[in-house]
Amino acid sequence: MAQPSSLADARAAAVALGAAAPTSAETLPLAEAAGRVAAEDVPVRIALPLFAGSAMDGWAVRAADVAAARDDAPVRLPVTDEARAGHPAASVLAPGTAARISTGARLPAGADAVVRAEDAEHRDGVVAVRVAVGPGADVRRAGEDVALGDPAVAAGELLHPGRIALLAGTGIARVRCRRRPRVTLIVTGDEVAAGAVGDGEVHDVNGPALAALLTAAGAEVVATVRVGDDREATRRAFAQAGGDVVVSCGGVSVGPHDHVRPALAALGAEEHVGAVALQPGKPTWMGALPGPDGLRPVVALPGNPGAAVVCATLLVVPLLRACEGRPPAPARYARLAAGTHGDARRVRALRATLRPDADGGWTATVLDGQQPHRLGSLARTEALALVPPSAGPLEAGAVVEVVPLPGAAD
Numbered sequence: 001m002a003q004p005s006s007l008a009d010a011r012a013a014a015v016a017l018g019a020a021a022p023t024s025a026e027t028l029p030l031a032e033a034a035g036r037v038a039a040e041d042v043p044v045r046i047a048l049p050l051f052a053g054s055a056m057d058g059w060a061v062r063a064a065d066v067a068a069a070r071d072d073a074p075v076r077l078p079v080t081d082e083a084r085a086g087h088p089a090a091s092v093l094a095p096g097t098a099a100r101i102s103t104g105a106r107l108p109a110g111a112d113a114v115v116r117a118e119d120a121e122h123r124d125g126v127v128a129v130r131v132a133v134g135p136g137a138d139v140r141r142a143g144e145d146v147a148l149g150d151p152a153v154a155a156g157e158l159l160h161p162g163r164i165a166l167l168a169g170t171g172i173a174r175v176r177c178r179r180r181p182r183v184t185l186i187v188t189g190d191e192v193a194a195g196a197v198g199d200g201e202v203h204d205v206n207g208p209a210l211a212a213l214l215t216a217a218g219a220e221v222v223a224t225v226r227v228g229d230d231r232e233a234t235r236r237a238f239a240q241a242g243g244d245v246v247v248s249c250g251g252v253s254v255g256p257h258d259h260v261r262p263a264l265a266a267l268g269a270e271e272h273v274g275a276v277a278l279q280p281g282k283p284t285w286m287g288a289l290p291g292p293d294g295l296r297p298v299v300a301l302p303g304n305p306g307a308a309v310v311c312a313t314l315l316v317v318p319l320l321r322a323c324e325g326r327p328p329a330p331a332r333y334a335r336l337a338a339g340t341h342g343d344a345r346r347v348r349a350l351r352a353t354l355r356p357d358a359d360g361g362w363t364a365t366v367l368d369g370q371q372p373h374r375l376g377s378l379a380r381t382e383a384l385a386l387v388p389p390s391a392g393p394l395e396a397g398a399v400v401e402v403v404p405l406p407g408a409a410d
Contacts, residue, residue: 018322
């Protein structure tokens with residue numbers, strides 16, 4: 001097995017592999033674009049707001065007409081018109097008059113301010129204004145929000161609800177998005193059973209678990225292929241795998257029944273990472289597989305479910321983000337609720353829960369049952385606490401990087 005790469009180098013390699021294999025683009029209606037990644041810059045096509053309008057229910061006035069208004073000496077103005085949302089006033093507001101106005105309605109020509117409904121009293125066609133307002137009071141100025149040509153969304157940005165709102169508000173109904181990365185998942189092992197288990201067999205955990213993780217990370221799992229411990233069958237599975245990215249689990253170590261590395265070598269795969277200084281997950285392999293449309297990223301994960309989930313979270317997720325033109329997620333940090341120990345040779349990725357601190361930070365509680373085959377702690381995992389290489393103990397309160405498990409947060 002190759003000399004292990006540091007976790008930092010392996011994460012950088014994952015990003016580089018994904019960036020070198022970008023997904024294609026497709027145009028979608030806004031209603032279908034949420035959670036996708038913009039494939040191109042989209043400029044604002046119309047300034048917003050489209051027109052000067054009222055921010056409140058009340059009365060459109062000329063500010064100069066109510067400059068002397070007081071609670072004990074209201075200014076009385078005849079009401080000559082009304083502006084409703086979607087129904088502008090029919091006339092220009094003459095000096096010394098007012099118009100009833102609703103929130104969102106266009107400000108009548110001639111008006112330059114709005115008196116709130118609670119600051120006036122209407123009776124018999126006359127409004128008594130008790131509060132002086134200045135020009136622009138409770139008026140949404142035309143173009144004050146975004147200007148023509150401003151960026152509505154930039155290539156590589158996630159189309160979250162706020163950006164969808166801006167696109168819709170500027171009249172954009174369809175947007176060019178990066179296609180979700182398509183992943184083929186290869187599950188290896190004679191002992192893995194897709195249905196009822198026989199003597200010495202186990203239920204397939206990695207197939208469903210990794211498919212769920214990849215889906216939560218924004219990928220589309222196009223196929224889950226199960227293959228036994230046979231070199232030619234393993235080679236064939238990789239050769240026939242479709243999609244943009246291939247992820248396998250199991251068979252990646254150096255035992256006599258581990259056939260993933262020889263199969264990839266036989267197919268001319270480029271090795272970028274042969275092992276990772278990580279616990280669990282040292283045997284993880286990353287590289288690129290030649291195909292008809294160029295090189296495709298391949299990540300071969302260990303077979304133990306805990307190790308597979310850990311390495312998929314730390315390495316496959318940033319690779320998928322890079323395929324869509326997105327940078328790695330910003331690093332997050334938390335304090336350890338209890339002390340633990342490091343490993344001088346590698347990073348320890350510990351399953352943990354996260355709770356908010358009183359000071360606005362986070363506390364990570366490391367779970368019992370860290371062995372890579374154990375599923376009970378995996379079910380409770382919300383994030384991975386990364387303990388850096390260290391020969392000594394880490395005290396409670398030590399700050400470590402934490403990486404959320406895709407789909408684990410509420």
